Amino acid sequence: MSVPIVDVERAAERIAGYARRTPVMEMSPGLFLKLETLQHSGSFKVRGGFNRALAAREAGELPEAGLIAASGGNHGLAVAHVARALGVRAEIFVPTVASPVKVAGLRALGAEVTQTGAIYAEAYEASVKRAAETGALEVHAYDQADVVAGQGTTGLEVLEQTGGVDTILVAVGGGGLIGGITAAVAGRARVVAVEPELIPTLNRALAAGGPVRVEVSGVGADALGASRIGRIAYGITSAAGVRSLLVPDEAVIEARRELWRSCRVATEHAGAAAFAALHCGAYVPAPGERVAVIVCGANTDPSTLA
Structure with a gap:
């Protein structure tokens, strides 16, 4: 499979002033948390969304259907x-x-919401059919070059804000974030994938030599619920030699609690998945290694944090 080209530098220029430059917290010496929990709408996803829509507008291809x-x-x-x-x-x-919290948030932002299908793939099929009817611009969750490039701007900011790290830990669902970050930091930092054991999309793909369908369940399913890694993310990460670590749901749950207890960082389970690899020992940094963790989402019920 050829390695897709995603232009992260151009994406950074395009979305400047639209997406927030989120802060980095040094949790302990050499361990940094990139707080995409403080991004517009509560996750890194606006980066890719803005890049996709603004690129279409530049090309005169942003339809009236939205x-x-x-x-x-x-x-x-x-x-x-x-x-x-x-x-x-x-x-x-x-x-x-x-999540009901997320559905309520969608409606509060003025979106027309249709709930359908037991998993993301089924909702996606319904959205493709509807887009064909209306002419609206499809913004894929993780498998469009402009979306992946936008998500990769997170990695550029990590390098700038920390002065450089050796390793970046990234949670994986469909792969837009890890694909973009891997492209962004190539030659400057290694990227390690972290996946819940019950949603091993990249892990299975790397073992099989290409994207394969996996069953989706567990605490991270509402945000990391893609049943197959994106072709763009697979091409980029496999070429870069990215490795995948699997963590149990219990470790994700505890990592989420620890982020709240120790740092007062409120995150959903998917947002704590990358940190779980450190917290449970699935990833052990070498002496002196500088590690950044992407805390990628905060859309959760705060009453469940304690």
């Missing part, structure tokens, strides 16, 4: 935010397992 997307929740919130910021309509399809 934007359409399928999402476990965070991507939909991002597309709804992007649409509102750009003054166009948004139609979002979400699976029935989507």
Whole structure:
């Protein structure tokens, strides 16, 4: 499979002033948390959404029908935010397992919401059919070059804000974030994938030599619920030699609690997945190794943090 080209530097220029430059916290010497929890709509997803929509607008291809997307929740919130910021309509399809907090957030942002299908893939099929009917611009959750490039701007900021790290730990669902970050930091930092044991999309793909369908379940399913790694992310990460670590749901749950206890960082389970690899010992840094963890989403019920 050829390695897709994604232009992360151009994406950074395009979305400047639209997406936030989120802060980095040094949790302990040499361990940094990139707080995409503080991004517009509560996750990194607006980066790719803005890049996709703004690139279309530059090309004169942003339709009157607006934007359409399928999402476990965070991507939909991002597309709804992007649409509102750009003054166009948004139609979002979400699976029935989507968090009620996220569905309420979508409606609060003015999006038209359709809940259908048990998993993301089924919601996606419904969104594609609807896009063909309306002519709306599809904003894929993770498998479009402009989306992947936008997500990769997170990695550029990590390098700039920390002065450089050796390793970046990234949670994986469909792979837009890890694909973009891997492209962004090539030759400057290694990237390690972290996946819940019950959603091993990249792990299985690397073992099989290409994207394969996996069953999706567990605490991270509402945000990391893609049943297959994206072709763009697979091409980039496999060429770069990215390795995947699997962590049990219990480790993700405890990592989320620890981020709240130690740092007062409120995150959803998917957002804590990368940190779980450190917290449970699945990833052990070498002496002196500088590590950044992407805390990628905060759309959760705060009453469940304690």
